[in-house]
Amino acid sequence: LHAIGHPILGDPxxxxxxxxxxxxxxxxxxxxLHSRQIQFNxxxxxxTYTVTAPIAADFMKVLKNIGMDESV
Numbered sequence: 001l002h003a004i005g006h007p008i009l010g011d012p013x014x015x016x017x018x019x020x021x022x023x024x025x026x027x028x029x030x031x032x033l034h035s036r037q038i039q040f041n042x043x044x045x046x047x048t049y050t051v052t053a054p055i056a057a058d059f060m061k062v063l064k065n066i067g068m069d070e071s072v
Contacts (some may be wrong), residue, residue: 008033009062026065030058 001007002014009023009032022028039050055063063069 026062028062030056032059032062034059 002011002016007014007016007019009019009026010028010030011019011033012031015023034055035053036055037050037052039048041048
């Protein structure tokens with residue numbers, strides 16, 4: 001994403017001056033990227049698996065600070 005001008009907030013490897021400033025303003029200390037759910041077909045048994053993960057508390061805090069919630 002950084003290569004196309006959209007760095008991930010909190011990414012310590014590929015930040016820009018602007019993304020670093022925004023992260024500091026929003027008190028972001030971790031990468032703001034989350035996959036709520038992923039589904040894959042296992043080559044071992046051919047079954048489809050779905051893995052769901054809750055949004056981490058620190059990421060939820062960032063979403064609330066910018067007026068978003070977990071439903072987005």
